[in-house]
Amino acid sequence: MIAVERLVKSYRATRVLHGIDHAQARGETVVLIGPSGCGKSTFLRCLNQLEIADSGRITIGDITVEGGHAPRTREERERQGQLRRRAGMVFQQFNLFPHLTVLQNVTAGPTIVKGANRAEAEATARELLAKVGLADKAGAHPGQLSGGQQQRVAIARALAMQPEVMLFDEPTSALDPELRDEVLGVMRRLAEEGMTMIVVTHEMQFARDVADRVVFFDRGLVAEAGTPEQIFLAPQNERTREFLRKTSTR
Amino acid sequence: MSTVSGLGRRMLRTLFTATALATLLAGAASAWGAEDTLAAIKARGVLKWGADAEGGAPFVFPDPQQPEKLIGFETELAVTLAAKLGVKAEMVQNQWDQLTPALLRGNFDLILNGLELTPENQQRIAMSRPYFVYAQQIVTRKETAGLTRLEDLKDKAVGVLSSSVAQRLAEEAGIAGLKIYPGNVESFRDLKALRIEAVVLDLPIAIHYAKPDATLKLAGPAFAPGYYAIGVRKGDAALLAALNQAIEQLAADQTLQRIYEKYGVWDERQSGLKDFQAEVVEQKAAISTLREWPKYLPLLLRGALTTVELSVLAMALAVVAGLGLALARLFGVAPLRWLATAYIEVIRGTPLLIQLFLIYYGLPEVGIRLNAFAAAVLGLGLNYAANEAENYRAGIQAIPHGQMEAALALGLNRWQALRHVVLPQALRLVIPPVTNDFIALFKDSSIVSVITMVELTKVYGMLAMSTYDYIGLGVMTAGIYFALSYPASIFASRLEKKLGHDCR
Numbered sequence: 001m002i003a004v005e006r007l008v009k010s011y012r013a014t015r016v017l018h019g020i021d022h023a024q025a026r027g028e029t030v031v032l033i034g035p036s037g038c039g040k041s042t043f044l045r046c047l048n049q050l051e052i053a054d055s056g057r058i059t060i061g062d063i064t065v066e067g068g069h070a071p072r073t074r075e076e077r078e079r080q081g082q083l084r085r086r087a088g089m090v091f092q093q094f095n096l097f098p099h100l101t102v103l104q105n106v107t108a109g110p111t112i113v114k115g116a117n118r119a120e121a122e123a124t125a126r127e128l129l130a131k132v133g134l135a136d137k138a139g140a141h142p143g144q145l146s147g148g149q150q151q152r153v154a155i156a157r158a159l160a161m162q163p164e165v166m167l168f169d170e171p172t173s174a175l176d177p178e179l180r181d182e183v184l185g186v187m188r189r190l191a192e193e194g195m196t197m198i199v200v201t202h203e204m205q206f207a208r209d210v211a212d213r214v215v216f217f218d219r220g221l222v223a224e225a226g227t228p229e230q231i232f233l234a235p236q237n238e239r240t241r242e243f244l245r246k247t248s249t250r
Numbered sequence: 251m252s253t254v255s256g257l258g259r260r261m262l263r264t265l266f267t268a269t270a271l272a273t274l275l276a277g278a279a280s281a282w283g284a285e286d287t288l289a290a291i292k293a294r295g296v297l298k299w300g301a302d303a304e305g306g307a308p309f310v311f312p313d314p315q316q317p318e319k320l321i322g323f324e325t326e327l328a329v330t331l332a333a334k335l336g337v338k339a340e341m342v343q344n345q346w347d348q349l350t351p352a353l354l355r356g357n358f359d360l361i362l363n364g365l366e367l368t369p370e371n372q373q374r375i376a377m378s379r380p381y382f383v384y385a386q387q388i389v390t391r392k393e394t395a396g397l398t399r400l401e402d403l404k405d406k407a408v409g410v411l412s413s414s415v416a417q418r419l420a421e422e423a424g425i426a427g428l429k430i431y432p433g434n435v436e437s438f439r440d441l442k443a444l445r446i447e448a449v450v451l452d453l454p455i456a457i458h459y460a461k462p463d464a465t466l467k468l469a470g471p472a473f474a475p476g477y478y479a480i481g482v483r484k485g486d487a488a489l490l491a492a493l494n495q496a497i498e499q500l501a502a503d504q505t506l507q508r509i510y511e512k513y514g515v516w517d518e519r520q521s522g523l524k525d526f527q528a529e530v531v532e533q534k535a536a537i538s539t540l541r542e543w544p545k546y547l548p549l550l551l552r553g554a555l556t557t558v559e560l561s562v563l564a565m566a567l568a569v570v571a572g573l574g575l576a577l578a579r580l581f582g583v584a585p586l587r588w589l590a591t592a593y594i595e596v597i598r599g600t601p602l603l604i605q606l607f608l609i610y611y612g613l614p615e616v617g618i619r620l621n622a623f624a625a626a627v628l629g630l631g632l633n634y635a636a637n638e639a640e641n642y643r644a645g646i647q648a649i650p651h652g653q654m655e656a657a658l659a660l661g662l663n664r665w666q667a668l669r670h671v672v673l674p675q676a677l678r679l680v681i682p683p684v685t686n687d688f689i690a691l692f693k694d695s696s697i698v699s700v701i702t703m704v705e706l707t708k709v710y711g712m713l714a715m716s717t718y719d720y721i722g723l724g725v726m727t728a729g730i731y732f733a734l735s736y737p738a739s740i741f742a743s744r745l746e747k748k749l750g751h752d753c754r
């Protein structure tokens with residue numbers, strides 16, 4: 001479902017990703033952990049083309065994009081768009097559109113990008129809002145919602161594009177602890193339904209319960225990967241052990 | 251009369267309304283403390299005479315061979331008169347249409363600069379016996395035929411100098427297409443650019459400027475003669491008597507003829523000067539335009555309508571063009587981005603006045619001939635477009651980057667993300683500053699009088715010049731501006747509060 005080969009990314013002179021390889025099956029949930037600044041966000045942003053990799057190859061479903069340069073031809077732009085449509089993204093800061101209602105946030109993608117019929121898009125959006133537990137907030141503006149509610153709308157907004165893969169970049173880090181569970185619950189259900197997901201998070205309990213595989217990033221490389229049991233109970237890499245010791249005492 | 255004027259005068263003219271009030275009040279104060287000016291002149295050995303050298307040839311103007319020296323028939327007359335009084339002459343430069351207030355203020359002893367001997371002028375100052383007989387002249391392009399009398403000009407586009415005798419005569423003759431210029435050079439330019447069919451102006455100026463120009467001609471005989479006379483403060487009876495005696499002698503001993511022939515302005519009419527008999531001018535009560543508001547307010551309101559039309563159209567242009575410029579500057583491909591940036595910086599870094607002149611007088615030279623209204627809308631609109639572009643740019647840049655990223659991540663392309671996500675939010679941010687700019691433009695629009703637009707401030711200036719009621723008209727004019735701009739500023743501050751509350 002996802003195949004990343006030798007992904008390299010630099011910001012100006014600083015190399016952030018040093019050649020990442022990653023393969024992930026359909027329906028698999030991968031939790032990405034690692035110290036701050038090791039390149040987790042950059043990795044996700046390369047996957048959905050918010051950043052253009054220096055080199056390497058990214059495949060999601062049947063679409064492959066090569067790194068090296070921003071799309072130049074019409075065909076390259078089209079391919080980039082298709083890759084993006086296959087990946088839904090949920091940001092740490094929610095990034096809901098404040099001038100639109102909750103319902104309009106969720107229908108924006110389908111109506112603008114796919115030219116979907118408004119009534120159909122709204123029906124789908126209401127189903128998705130019900131699924132994240134916010135059926136009654138369709139008419140509200142994002143500013144009227146709590147952080148946890150906003151993040152659930154953001155998940156619904158991404159799902160409305162019917163992505164094959166969902167990317168989560170620290171979706172609960174900006175939330176007060178008591179609001180995190182409602183978001184994690186939605187993600188848990190999504191994983192159970194068979195969505196292919198990559199989740200960057202510091203929620204180790206979530207990783208233990210939900211991840212099929214845990215990947216530990218360190219300084220722009222995959223340092224260690226394995227089942228939650230392998231990583232949490234018997235980490236092989238010294239840096240993994242050190243990272244887990246620090247997070248568990250936090 | 252008023253003669254050719256330079257850039258300086260045009261700018262001052264738009265400012266004069268602001269300063270007129272102060273000048274008048276100061277003038278009234280100094281008039282109370284008047285002493286005998288003739289005695290003062292003799293005591294200091296210098297006669298100070300007020301004139302405007304920018305008024306130009308052949309009256310008072312810098313010698314082309316020796317630019318620091320003034321010549322002209324009025325210059326020589328002033329020197330001759332001073333000699334008769336046994337003193338030296340010293341010219342005091344003053345903007346032409348402000349000579350009377352400056353005299354009343356005490357800036358100089360007398361005005362000797364094409365001041366017409368009219369009952370209106372005699373309401374405020376005392377005037378000597380005339381020293382020159384002027385007349386009006388029609389000037390057309392060489393090939394134009396049949397426009398030799400004022401009646402022939404009725405349905406034609408005709409240029410006159412602001413506040414001149416020609417303007418008054420043309421208005422009285424009911425000329426429909428009257429265009430009013432701040433200076434003579436501009437009216438001749440428009441005549442050559444085919445914007446107008448004829449110019450009516452003082453004969454000496456026509457002789458000096460139009461006669462040597464092969465593409466223009468003096469059409470028909472001069473008409474509507476009148477007198478130039480020297481103006482002094484009322485109460486300066488001794489000075490006035492001395493001047494009258496001196497002028498009479500200069501007319502009788504043919505000194506005037508000698509001076510005028512030197513500048514090519516002597517004609518048969520001047521020989522009547524020595525036999526002039528003054529008529530008694532009856533003193534009229536000062537006009538209160540406030541008391542007679544039904545007569546003046548409609549005229550001002552008609553000017554206000556032009557101001558509103560102009561401002562609304564110019565702002566519409568600015569808002570649309572500004573958005574295009576901001577998008578080009580922020581998101582355009584390289585050459586487009588540079589062009590937009592250069593445009594914005596150049597427009598913001600140069601005076602609106604120059605831009606208006608270039609559009610109105612410059613473009614015809616490359617074959618683009620806009621009428622004054624179109625030029626005014628274009629000039630104001632393109633100027634404000636640069637400001638609006640910067641407003642938009644600030645607004646767009648104030649939207650967090652995460653908004654664009656979230657839109658792109660959803661699959662929108664850059665343009666869709668701008669149009670559906672970034673711009674709708676940015677536009678809310680820029681509505682208050684854009685509304686404030688609209689109010690500023692509304693008030694700035696008075697500057698277009700320099701390209702012959704008659705809008706509210708210009709109507710005020712014209713009425714004030716003929717009634718001398720700067721205060722009454724000023725109150726009405728300011729009231730109209732305020733009545734129109736205050737609702738807009740209330741709207742702006744309401745909107746600012748409302749948007750501040752419900753966004754985010």
Ligand SMILES: Nc1ncnc2c1ncn2[C@@H]1O[C@H](COP(=O)(O)OP(=O)(O)O)[C@@H](O)[C@H]1O
Nearest residue numbers: 011012016034035036037038039040041042043
């Ligand atoms: N836009 C950027 N420009 C320059 N450097 C960046 C940019 N984004 C991230 N970086 C740097 O790249 C490195 C990896 O960042 P990031 O992928 O955000 O790490 P993580 O998400 O794992 O904390 C960090 O050192 C960060 O400072």
Ligand SMILES: [Mg+2]
Nearest residue numbers: 040041042170
């Ligand atoms: Mg990060």
